Amino acid sequence: MVQRKGSLKERQRQEREQYILQAAEEIMLEKGYHHTSMDEIADRVGIAKGTLYLHFTRKEELAYALVEPKLNMFLESVQQARAYNGTAQEKLIYLLEKEMSGAFFQFMLRSDPDLASVFKAQQQRIDGLIAEIFGGIGKILDEGKEAGLFDRELPNEMMAFQFINMFDPHLYLKMVEQQQMSKETFIRHVAKVYLRGIER
Amino acid sequence: MVQRKGSLKERQRQEREQYILQAAEEIMLEKGYHHTSMDEIADRVGIAKGTLYLHFTRKEELAYALVEPKLNMFLESVQQARAYNGTAQEKLIYLLEKEMSGAFFQFMLRSDPDLASVFKAQQQRIDGLIAEIFGGIGKILDEGKEAGLFDRELPNEMMAFQFINMFDPHLYLKMVEQQQMSKETFIRHVAKVYLRGIER
Amino acid sequence: MVQRKGSLKERQRQEREQYILQAAEEIMLEKGYHHTSMDEIADRVGIAKGTLYLHFTRKEELAYALVEPKLNMFLESVQQARAYNGTAQEKLIYLLEKEMSGAFFQFMLRSDPDLASVFKAQQQRIDGLIAEIFGGIGKILDEGKEAGLFDRELPNEMMAFQFINMFDPHLYLKMVEQQQMSKETFIRHVAKVYLRGIER
Amino acid sequence: MVQRKGSLKERQRQEREQYILQAAEEIMLEKGYHHTSMDEIADRVGIAKGTLYLHFTRKEELAYALVEPKLNMFLESVQQARAYNGTAQEKLIYLLEKEMSGAFFQFMLRSDPDLASVFKAQQQRIDGLIAEIFGGIGKILDEGKEAGLFDRELPNEMMAFQFINMFDPHLYLKMVEQQQMSKETFIRHVAKVYLRGIER
DNA sequence: CATGAATGAGGATTCATTCAT
């Protein structure tokens, strides 16, 4: 019987791609997109520069490959939150719990003014994803407003934006990783502040 | 020998330095640190590139000179807020009103991961200023907690961080500049959300 | 009176540009476009790599700047030849004498299949110039045919092409520079072969 | 032990080598040496890139292997022409007819300045072949001169060079492939121009 | 032998910084 030789190779390949993405994420989070050289990524992974290009045809694409799945996962979580059986508040809490530690890269994206210009073709797709995410959160907020839970005076866009801001990785890193607050406590606090903030 | 010749020269020099800082701020806000070239700054000011280096020995230092006074002003506002005659809540509102539209650069600082790595020597001073700012806000928060206004369970650091996050220039730009919400309304909304959020 | 300081600088600049073009021509004639590195050109001129880019924004443009004036001069000579007071044969001889030793780069252009793809935007201009050159030669050939001097059976395009081929720099280099044939003798021979070849 | 197992293997090997040469010729004619990648050659043949290196140790050698047999064939044709039963003129016509459409690669060789620098070790052999070709043509020219057919004043080297230039593939492509002139007419025209040109 | 993933030298280009005028 013919061995699925490709299976192993392919697994190793994907594994390495994960290492690359991981290394790139670490370095870019620390130094930003521009101060992260392809050499340094390759070095950290322990492969040759050229090998990076077997996985990602441009530095841009590597950054995109870093951001896109995070945004996708986040969007999926938003949709799960909407479908979640509970109040609008419980839905938002669900989302906070699900995504709190994985949301880093939207921030890299939103915060580095350079990155906007880094993506060209993909910018549209990214913008679309972000719009969908905001839209989905808006629906939950509407639900809450209709149920008389949330303040009707506040515009959804502002509320959604502030909600997204709660995922700020800097805050998370500071409280949870540096100051050893438990993740659960952190999320409870965040949820409390935000939900009270928008209460009717 | 002519006395105080330097006085005029010096005044002109300082004036020029202001123009440089202004040009740099505009361009960096728009394009980000890395996509801002020394050439473009010099061009916008109308001076030669070399002249920039008579004022700032490195691009880094120019960015630093941009951020530092903003932090200083912010710190000063924090101190004024503390001295403000009113409740802790009114102090925070005072701060929001005073700094909302001028706070951009702390954010550029915190949010652009590149910039963090741009400052080396100055990082310490920056960190010190930020610590003082956080400390000052913490004092106001303590005051509020003691007066029974704010939730005692929330750690000051977290609350201060979230307060600072309310100055997010992306949100400000979106609501006020793009969607034409009045600055007053914007601040009222922000204050409402935050202050309710941390209420006892 | 204000010295035209720029005048000297500008003269030096243009002088250096000539050196660059000269060095590039030499190296590219010897090694071809692809084996000529910007480093080597800079080295030969004795300037830094970056300085090349003050004169030519891309390697492409340097090659273009090398080819274009030669084509232009050639075209001008074609037009002078047409206006020359004499028979069609004398006109062609005039052209041979005028351009024999300066025509090198059309050949570099025509002969390196890579170069075609090197020029992008400029290709059109180049093609236009070449078409004009061929057209002009065609007119002279027509004149000769009408005067009963040239063979009517031969298509102009073919005749013009073969005429242009007479400028082959390889042949010129071999006979004149390596074998010390006088330029005059060389041209006399070339003219004889070509003109007899197309005679009625 | 199985004898001559290598025989089949060897035949297949040689067959594959032919495919490689064929693919390389096609692509290099179209795109030039530098824009032809080993990947593309392997792809067109349908083998792995590494396999190319079982046949040719360097890209250079592949190009050499492409050019050398063409030169050899050309040389052989020159020798057949010399042995051809007829006048010197008829010998040259024989050569034009025999090699007109196969001579492309000598031209790629002579005309692409890159290629010259590509061959290092082989350059000597190539130069030797070219010298032999020129020599052979020179003999025919001598024969013609002695028979009073060709102009004695013209140096053989020049005449031979110009004869070789008649094989210019650019002209052939233009007239025959693009403008649909028949090959026979083309050769008739070429022969006419050249032979008249060198006539006594 | 055949494969094709991995390598890394090589080259174009940018731009902060220097320094002669």
Added chain:
DNA sequence: CATGAATGAATCCTCATTCAT
């Protein structure tokens, strides 16, 4: 002092070549 031409380190990316499987 002011200038801006000149510099060259830094970085992305390509592709011929190697080598473990």
